[in-house]
Amino acid sequence: MTEPVGESKKKDVEYPDIAILRKQIDAIDAQVLELINQRLVAARAIGRIKQQTGKVVVDKGREAEIFLRLLSLNNGPLKTGALYRIFESTIAAGRGVQNLRGPAEAPPVFAVFGDPVGHSLSPVMHNSALAQSGLNGIYLGFRVGDIAAAVEGIRGLGIRGVSITIPHKVGVMKYLDQVDAPAVEIGAVNTIVNRRGILHGYNTDCPGAVTALLEKIIIKDKRVAIVGAGGGARAIGFGINQEGGRLTVINRSGQSGQKLADDLGCNFQPLADVKKLCYDIVINATPVGMTPHVDQSPVKPELLEAGTVVMDTVYNPLQTQFLKNAAEAGCATIDGASMLVHQGAVQFELWTGEKAPVDVMRRALLDELSIR
Ligand code: NAP
Numbered sequence: 001m002t003e004p005v006g007e008s009k010k011k012d013v014e015y016p017d018i019a020i021l022r023k024q025i026d027a028i029d030a031q032v033l034e035l036i037n038q039r040l041v042a043a044r045a046i047g048r049i050k051q052q053t054g055k056v057v058v059d060k061g062r063e064a065e066i067f068l069r070l071l072s073l074n075n076g077p078l079k080t081g082a083l084y085r086i087f088e089s090t091i092a093a094g095r096g097v098q099n100l101r102g103p104a105e106a107p108p109v110f111a112v113f114g115d116p117v118g119h120s121l122s123p124v125m126h127n128s129a130l131a132q133s134g135l136n137g138i139y140l141g142f143r144v145g146d147i148a149a150a151v152e153g154i155r156g157l158g159i160r161g162v163s164i165t166i167p168h169k170v171g172v173m174k175y176l177d178q179v180d181a182p183a184v185e186i187g188a189v190n191t192i193v194n195r196r197g198i199l200h201g202y203n204t205d206c207p208g209a210v211t212a213l214l215e216k217i218i219i220k221d222k223r224v225a226i227v228g229a230g231g232g233a234r235a236i237g238f239g240i241n242q243e244g245g246r247l248t249v250i251n252r253s254g255q256s257g258q259k260l261a262d263d264l265g266c267n268f269q270p271l272a273d274v275k276k277l278c279y280d281i282v283i284n285a286t287p288v289g290m291t292p293h294v295d296q297s298p299v300k301p302e303l304l305e306a307g308t309v310v311m312d313t314v315y316n317p318l319q320t321q322f323l324k325n326a327a328e329a330g331c332a333t334i335d336g337a338s339m340l341v342h343q344g345a346v347q348f349e350l351w352t353g354e355k356a357p358v359d360v361m362r363r364a365l366l367d368e369l370s371i372r
Pocket of ligand 1: 251254256314315336
């Protein structure tokens with residue numbers, strides 16, 4: 001129901017604190033506006049110098065420098081994603097008064113297709129990366145039921161790159177023009193690259209998990225246990241095999257666990273039979289411990305051994321019960337955001353051909369997680 005006119009004024013009288021705070025906000029807005037205009041006056045002066053010296057180009061390096069400086073100055077509560085959105089608009093306004101235009105073509109559009117998709121952290125992560133790299137692009141979330149129609153939409157709208165999430169990672173494959181060999185072997189695509197209308201599918205969960213692990217430990221010849229036998233476990237297991245790790249699949253249900261172990265050419269152990277996790281690396285690839293079930297862990301704490309590197313794929317919460325137990329047992333830990341950021345970095349590089357600003361992506365992600 002629409003609030004009657006004057007109703008909000010009445011509430012302010014009833015709650016004088018709000019009225020005072022709103023007055024403060026109005027005064028701050030006036031200062032912000034004044035400062036933005038001062039910034040634009042300076043930008044216009046730079047524009048004139050650029051024109052006189054023949055330097056009429058958008059300076060992406062300078063824009064990247066501005067964002068990094070602002071990030072280092074920001075002590076919150078402004079979140080990284082919001083910081084990028086605000087200053088991206090401010091910088092665009094600066095280009096306007098300098099009579100500098102970005103590239104003549106429409107900005108490149110990227111997207112994530114899933115159902116549900118509202119929870120996805122990819123928009124905040126990729127929009128920050130696009131702004132930091134001065135690419136003048138935009139990344140949007142689409143709730144997609146009909147994946148076949150959505151893939152046609154990529155072609156029709158000229159969307160440059162798409163992330164694919166639950167439940168479409170397997171179903172999307174048959175609608176693509178080409179699928180990268182590892183993604184065919186894994187049996188899932190989480191990334192589409194549109195190259196002049198030809199749609200290529202990739203799986204970046206696999207290199208994302210491997211990079212997250214390699215930051216802490218060399219995988220070659222290490223004993224690695226993956227708990228879980230779903231799509232995530234399959235992608236990670238493929239990457240462990242490629243790196244020369246000695247893999248074991250551990251799973252609650254025997255049938256799917258044995259099937260994945262057969263496909264990956266490794267041992268299988270039922271979760272209920274595990275007495276001790278004598279491995280160099282243990283990875284949780286089940287959703288156990290995810291919000292709201294934050295006190296759950298896929299394995300009992302006493303199964304963990306000191307010295308093991310323990311990775312969780314669950315990133316909400318960041319410090320899962322599994323990781324807390326592991327740290328208490330003397331293990332090194334890797335959180336689920338690490339894999340998420342690195343798989344996103346591979347996507348960014350596939351789409352743009354530019355090096356991903358991994359630190360910015362991680363910071364945007366952690367900021368967003370801290371408010372969820
Ligand atoms: P999935 O295909 O649904 O597989 C889930 C697996 O977890 C199955 O093997 C299932 O065992 C096991 N499982 C589920 N509930 C369990 C329980 N209560 N106790 C023991 N095992 C249980 O899921 P997925 O796509 O592989 O995703 C798994 C996790 O990885 C999710 O949390 C997802 O968010 C995460 N993930 C993270 C990233 C990242 O970038 N950080 C990327 C991809 C996935 P059964 O076979 O016995 O049913």
